[in-house]
Amino acid sequence: MRIIKEETIVQEVKRLCQEANYILPHDVQRALMKAYEDEDGDIAKETLNILKENALLAKSTLSPICQDTGMTCIFVEIGQEVYIEGSLSEAIQEGVRQGYEEGYLRKSVVDDPLFDRINTRDNTPAIIHYEITKGDQLKIIVAPKGFGSENMSQVKMLKPSEGVQGVKDFVLKVVHDAGPNACPPMVIGVGIGGSFDKVTLLAKKAMLREIGTHHFDERYKALEKELLEMINQTGIGPAGYGGKTTALSLAIETYPTHIAGLPVAVSICCHVARHKEVIL
Amino acid sequence: MIKHITTPLTKEKVLYLKAGDQVLLSGIIYTGRDAAHKKMIQMIEEGKTLPFDVDNQIIYYVGPTPPKPNAIFGSGGPTTSGRMDAYAPKLLSLGLRGMIGKGYRQESVKEAIQKYFGVYFGAIGGAGAYIGRCVQECEVIAFDDLGPEAIRKLKVKDFPLTVIVDAYGNDLYEIGRKRYLKEHSYDK
Numbered sequence: 001m002r003i004i005k006e007e008t009i010v011q012e013v014k015r016l017c018q019e020a021n022y023i024l025p026h027d028v029q030r031a032l033m034k035a036y037e038d039e040d041g042d043i044a045k046e047t048l049n050i051l052k053e054n055a056l057l058a059k060s061t062l063s064p065i066c067q068d069t070g071m072t073c074i075f076v077e078i079g080q081e082v083y084i085e086g087s088l089s090e091a092i093q094e095g096v097r098q099g100y101e102e103g104y105l106r107k108s109v110v111d112d113p114l115f116d117r118i119n120t121r122d123n124t125p126a127i128i129h130y131e132i133t134k135g136d137q138l139k140i141i142v143a144p145k146g147f148g149s150e151n152m153s154q155v156k157m158l159k160p161s162e163g164v165q166g167v168k169d170f171v172l173k174v175v176h177d178a179g180p181n182a183c184p185p186m187v188i189g190v191g192i193g194g195s196f197d198k199v200t201l202l203a204k205k206a207m208l209r210e211i212g213t214h215h216f217d218e219r220y221k222a223l224e225k226e227l228l229e230m231i232n233q234t235g236i237g238p239a240g241y242g243g244k245t246t247a248l249s250l251a252i253e254t255y256p257t258h259i260a261g262l263p264v265a266v267s268i269c270c271h272v273a274r275h276k277e278v279i280l
Numbered sequence: 281m282i283k284h285i286t287t288p289l290t291k292e293k294v295l296y297l298k299a300g301d302q303v304l305l306s307g308i309i310y311t312g313r314d315a316a317h318k319k320m321i322q323m324i325e326e327g328k329t330l331p332f333d334v335d336n337q338i339i340y341y342v343g344p345t346p347p348k349p350n351a352i353f354g355s356g357g358p359t360t361s362g363r364m365d366a367y368a369p370k371l372l373s374l375g376l377r378g379m380i381g382k383g384y385r386q387e388s389v390k391e392a393i394q395k396y397f398g399v400y401f402g403a404i405g406g407a408g409a410y411i412g413r414c415v416q417e418c419e420v421i422a423f424d425d426l427g428p429e430a431i432r433k434l435k436v437k438d439f440p441l442t443v444i445v446d447a448y449g450n451d452l453y454e455i456g457r458k459r460y461l462k463e464h465s466y467d468k
């Protein structure tokens with residue numbers, strides 16, 4: 001049994017909220033660099049140049065990469081042998097509150113979604129997903145999500161008979177619908193299988209996967225590559241101004257599903273694909 | 281070629297801009313997004329005077345981060361313009377000349393841009409820190425209670441923009457894609 005104090009979690013979540021918003025993950029930075037080198041059109045190249053410069057500037061001045069510092073999505077993997085002194089959920093929410101306030105991050109959450117829509121003024125509540133794992137470690141991933149791209153994500157319950165072609169058509173449709181609204185180049189996560197709720201979570205997790213890594217099953221790996229190539233042939237390009245780089249990456253996560261179903265979810269993220277994690 | 285444009289944005293200046301042009305904008309612009317637009321349209325309906333005269337002016341769709349101590353402005357890239365589509369034609373009819381944002385616009389907005397000689401500029405989505413640097417002065421002039429959504433008067437210098445929809449009805453989101461596909465012969 002390992003004991004972790006509430007205060008440790010507050011401090012770590014606070015730090016992760018700020019770092020995630022100031023410092024673009026290495027893999028995303030690298031992908032932007034590479035895209036910049038590969039682009040040939042003037043406007044596309046200049047756009048990627050500004051995005052590159054923007055990320056460097058944000059990092060060196062510890063400023064938010066993007067003004068939409070997102071709704072804070074948090075993935076927690078908690079070992080069965082961990083004991084938290086106090087409340088884990090409250091500690092996480094407190095970390096978000098302090099992180100956003102003290103880090104000069106934008107507060108973008110409203111309390112009632114339909115009627116009142118009043119800003120909570122501290123960016124809480126965060127959305128927290130818990131997973132129980134073996135062992136005595138606690139892993140926290142903080143992934144602030146902007147809604148320009150979140151609004152462009154979609155889920156569809158396909159018929160099993162629609163198969164691979166159905167998946168391809170749907171992914172391409174989502175990318176076309178998203179276009180310039182999602183601040184391309186995009187980072188795309190695709191979930192296949194599970195149920196209505198599970199598939200969207202798979203897509204979210206896929207979006208967090210390191211760029212350049214692939215699904216362990218060769219068939220899905222090939223599909224990831226093929227879809228990315230098709231997306232980059234749409235011509236949408238950086239900022240939607242036309243060009244080669246519509247997406248930096250596409251990752252697929254899968255799960256067993258029901259005999260009657262083929263759920264597919266496409267989680268769209270912009271190039272500001274933020275996430276930072278800690279293992280305690 | 282990069283075109284240097286200074287506000288106020290007159291009809292003559294707008295007619296000189298074409299979809300795909302890269303622009304460095306300097307001068308005064310105003311910020312406004314969802315809540316501010318809703319309030320302004322309400323004021324118009326009630327016959328009240330708007331917080332600023334929109335004639336020959338530009339509205340930038342943005343909700344910036346709070347500035348750090350001693351800073352003028354935080355990070356401030358564009359937000360998705362489509363959410364302002366319901367309000368834009370009315371403002372254009374009152375003389376609003378330019379809008380800065382990102383993303384698709386509805387036909388009704390494009391038609392109003394043509395009819396009233398306006399222009400829709402794209403700022404690069406996600407370049408918040410970079411764009412924030414172009415702001416030299418910032419003053420909240422209305423709806424302070426809306427926080428990031430308040431109307432701010434900004435003085436900008438060399439704000440990098442691209443013309444998306446021009447007064448002649450061209451849309452870079454369509455042209456840019458087609459041009460790319462043609463050059464790479466994917467348009468079979």
Ligand code: SF4
Pocket residue numbers: 066067068069145146147148149150181182183270271272357358359405406407
């Ligand atoms: S979609 Fe991403 S890059 Fe664009 S404004 Fe939102 S958070 Fe920023």
